[in-house]
Amino acid sequence: MKRKMTLSTGAIIVFFVLGLLIALQLKSINENNLLADNANQDLVELQEQVMTLMRENADLSDQNQNLSDLITSMGAELSGDNITLQTIMDEKLKAEIFAGLTDVSGSGIQVIMDPGTDVNVKASRLLLLINEMRSSGALAISINTDRIVAMTEIRDTGTTNPQIVINGNSYPAASQFVIRAIYNEEDINRSLQLVDNLIGQLQTVSIITVSSSDSISIPKLSEDSLTNRQI
């Protein structure tokens, strides 16, 4: 009887310890997997940051080298050499292109937005689309005949006769808006895919037609526009 008791107690203890160990094992496997996953994720994130900074630093080094070369050549200009004026004119053209002060063309996409179920086009929808186009690598953007530049305002105005103001010019919100964007030729398909997600959402409230073309023309920022004058 006594032996039976001892055996049973022993068995209970052994089973208890066994159960405990199995539970511990399962728990530690889960925890270890989670720990390993987190550690790996941290490492991948750190690696990405390191790579990004390495690229950025390499770009900055190149830029600094170019600036130093330019400064040296300008120094030569001041001492009688005459090659720098062309360099300055090239710099001026680059600044004009970046400021949106030149008519430009290239391959790109055209989005036509018509008021759909919602009667009027909203400025917020145009702003969303512009942000998405920029994010997908657009090099130049226009809405109707207005070039979108760094400080372009796009806002709703009026209640009885709603308008959308772009660069100080008003367009009836109930009219059609034509948005054009020029992209790098190689990036155009990828860009179309990226913009497509947003267009899918916008199509629930507006009628949107998207097309791509090899020759999209975008006008320069008008000299009379408010955006140009207020800078």
Add this chain to the structure above:
Amino acid sequence: MPMSSDGAKFNKEKVSVSLPAAPGESQPDKRFTKAQRRLVENLLYMMLLLILSFFFTMQIREGISVQKQLSSSNEKRLAYQQQLNDLKTENLNLQEQNTLLAEKKDLLTETVLNEQGYSELAAELVEIRKLAGLTSVDGNGVTITLRDSTITDTSDTNQSSLIHSQDVQYIVDLLKSAGASAIAINGERIVCTTSIVCTGPTIRVNNSRYPVPYVITAVCDPESTYDILQNDAQILFRLSEGVEVAFEKSTDLSIPAFSDSTIVDSLSEELEVINPS
């Protein structure tokens, strides 16, 4: 030894594993003798202890292997962190150098043009560069700081108590509408190619990622812009959702120039200029 009529009895002292009675054979009174039972019990114990020791070993091995993995990944992490810190320091130095060189170049350009009698061209160049966001802009304006809500709400499934890229985008668009002449987010100048995109817990502006808080500075008319910000329905709504939107009038703001000449160069390379002036 007398045998029972219904089958053979086993000797209790001589223990051996018995086979069950063959079909047709009659069963013994007790299927297992005490010795057999003890044997079975011992065997079971043995197996149990074997399993137990197996699990013990597994647990210990697992522990050792995880420790090894963790220490190796810690070493890697430390190495990457060190590299990252070095790169950040290098980046800061390069940026400082870049700003100085760009300023020197602008000054020299102006000097060269003036010396050669092109003072009008020099003035025009300054205006163009200003419009493009390629020069720093100083002046009065406003500073807006956006922060996530400090109150943690577990029922907030839409994460409306957090600042999103749309909030930053909204403020920037509002400032443009209010007539700002230059805007920066955490020191990143807003230019024609700037997009503001959510990337996990950070937002990306001009290819750089920033976590909260987002400090938006704008050179503009401080009085009228402050009024617009104070009375804006969307800002009031976001404030009611718990996010922090602090704005103040600022004097002597300096909005840095856009300095990534790679992007400026890529635009002039990719875009075909028609009707050049």
